[in-house]
Amino acid sequence: MILGPEILLQLVKDPDVHLVENLSPRELRKPEGAGFDLRLGQVHKISGEAYLGINTRKTADYKTIARYEKGKRRIFRFNPREQYLVTTVEKVNLPVDLTANMWMRSTLYRSGMILSGGNIAPGYKGELSFTFFNSGEVPIKVALGARVVHIMFFQVSGGGNLYEGQWQGGRVSAPTKERQI
Numbered sequence: 001m002i003l004g005p006e007i008l009l010q011l012v013k014d015p016d017v018h019l020v021e022n023l024s025p026r027e028l029r030k031p032e033g034a035g036f037d038l039r040l041g042q043v044h045k046i047s048g049e050a051y052l053g054i055n056t057r058k059t060a061d062y063k064t065i066a067r068y069e070k071g072k073r074r075i076f077r078f079n080p081r082e083q084y085l086v087t088t089v090e091k092v093n094l095p096v097d098l099t100a101n102m103w104m105r106s107t108l109y110r111s112g113m114i115l116s117g118g119n120i121a122p123g124y125k126g127e128l129s130f131t132f133f134n135s136g137e138v139p140i141k142v143a144l145g146a147r148v149v150h151i152m153f154f155q156v157s158g159g160g161n162l163y164e165g166q167w168q169g170g171r172v173s174a175p176t177k178e179r180q181i
Helices: 005-013 025-029
Strands: 036-047 056-058 061-067 075-078 083-093 098-104 113-116 125-134 140-143 147-155
Touching: 025 036, 083 147, 098 113, 125 147
Parallel strands: none
Antiparallel strands: 036 061, 036 083, 036 147, 075 140, 083 125, 098 147, 113 125
């Protein structure tokens, strides 16, 4: 079951859950659809080499190249055929009985942007990171703080297991080779 805005806003305001932190006033007032729009918070450029083994891993290195600052208007240019790791302004706090998925806003995919992300597990707390790839031939300019993805929340029926992974808290990368949990 997909949770609707009425229930979601109750969970945002519930001090024991606080489902999403730092929502924009627009989302707190009247969210569109069946979830919330989340905003572009940081843009990171990735480099180096990555490794995923059976028990260990190392993500690519990254450098933060743009960051949203409340009250400041800044535009970021996503260059054609380049990949960026991005992070949301908002933080989620998923209880054991909810999971979530994100979809890119249609303005971006109509301009050639591709989103690569995954499921957000029950128990995850923190900002969300995912990849944007400008697959098109033209630059795409996006204001830091602009709504870029729509997140929808789903009820987990029959019990869920809390996320205990190393990305908890919004960590962007694994700075050194590490053992996977």
